[in-house]
Amino acid sequence: MKKYIVLICTTLLVMSCSKKETKIEETEQVATDTSILKLTDAQLKNFVLDTSTFQNQNLPTTIRLNAKTEVTPQNTVSITNPFGGYVKKIALIPGNYVKKGQVIVVLEDPQYIQTQEEYLTTKALLEQASADYVRQKDLNADKTASDKVMQQAKATQQTLLIKKRSLEEKLKLMNINPSSVSLSNIRRTINVYAPMSGMVSEVFANLGQYVSPAEAMLEIINPNTSLLNVKVFEKDLGSVQIGQYLKAYTNANPEQKLTAQISSISNQVNQDGTVDVFARITNPNGIRMTVNMYFNVELEVNSLQVNVLPEDAVVHYEGKDYVFELQSKNQFKLIPVTIGTSANKMVEIKTPSNSGKIYVTKGAYNLLNAMKNSGEEQ
Structure with missing residues (x-):
């Protein structure tokens, strides 16, 4: 009798374990199906859905x-002076704006005085030489003076005229108007003007400094x-x-x-x-x-060219991106995807790459809500 009791207990124990294993397998099967959403025909009528396969498009990518x-x-000017000199005045710092023609630096040097002196001297000698040439020309016409003397007078006049015009150009380079130079108006300073409107970016000179002709004083x-x-x-x-x-x-x-x-x-x-x-x-x-x-x-x-779907096809859930694959008329599967760039309401689908499947492109979030509600009920 005891043997029968032991046998019966053993049989019941095996059957109990078998039922537990079956329940575990069923639970695991249900867990693996949580990505599947099945709808009845009546339920499906409540959804407005569109579907499509992957499209192949060129999407613009943003490079950062x-x-x-x-x-x-051509919009950067180094301020120099072809003659050099000592900085008498400079009142600009980086960031200051200047206008074209504005005095930005004043220079002082004895050579400016010497050039004006030389110009006035040449001008006076030219007047004398011109008068002498006219006189020699008249005398030559009367055969009173020889051709050689007249030609010599003419050469002297031409030489002084060349020198005068050369000195005029030199004065202009110094920003001195030659017509303003006179016995009572000889300057020892010259002005340096801004050649264009702009902003002072750098200052290289300071008061009292001697700047050579090739040395930049500031930059505009x-x-x-x-x-x-x-x-x-x-x-x-x-x-x-x-x-x-x-x-x-x-x-x-x-x-x-x-x-x-x-x-x-x-x-x-x-x-x-x-x-x-x-x-x-x-x-x-x-x-x-x-x-x-x-x-x-x-x-x-x-x-x-990349695989794309409309942006509405992608749902964001628990930190990840998904799309719904249409498996049959009433069955949908939630598929994880990796997305890329997006433009013009289209988004790149990097993975999966299977372009033959059909995906929900409209109403995806409604399906996601239905899936979540279904999971809560279970």
Whole structure:
């Protein structure tokens, strides 16, 4: 009798374990099916759905780059003087704006006095030589003076005339009007004028300093003609073309973006692996430009053909992106995807790459809500 009792207990224990294993398997099967949504025909009528396979399109890709402002050589002026001199007056600092024709430096030097003295002396001698030539010409006409004497007088006059005109040009280079030079008006200083309107970027001279003819006293730039020097890596260079437009903004104000157009591309690679690409600013959008001002750049380029779906096809759930695959008329499967760039209400689907399947492109979030509600009920 005891043997029968033991046998019965053993049988019941085995059956109990078998039922537990079956329940575990059923639970695991249910868990694996949580990505499946099945709808009845009646339920399906409550949804407005559109479906589509992957489309193959060229989507513009945004390349993010760095840039800084630079001024073209024709809009940068180094202020020098062809004669040199001692700085008598200079009252500018970097950042000051000047107008074309404004006095920016006053120089003093004895050579200015000597040049004016030489000019007045030459002018007086020329008057004398001209009068002598006229007299010798008249005497020669009467055969009173020889041709040689007349020609000598003429040569003296011509020599002095050449010297006078040469000194006039020299005075003009000194910014001295020759007609203003007289016995009672000899200056020991000269003015240096701004050749263009702009901003003082650098000052190299100070009061009392002697500046040589080749030495720059200050530098003036026109910041309104700034270029953007965009640093483009070699891998992105194939996507960059002359004529393309780009957007640029500062870290301080990322919402305020200027527009620029690529005007030239360097053919030399820098040590950091970048290539200089220059863009002319077409619309500063109210941004005040300064030299060496740093910008973040957004450049849209066309990518290769990629698989895309409408943006409404992608649902974001628990930190991940998904799409619904249509498996049958009433059955949908939630598929995780990796998305890429997006444009024109289309988004790149990097994975999965199977383009033959059909996906829900409208009503995906409604399906997601139905799936969540179904899971809560279970």
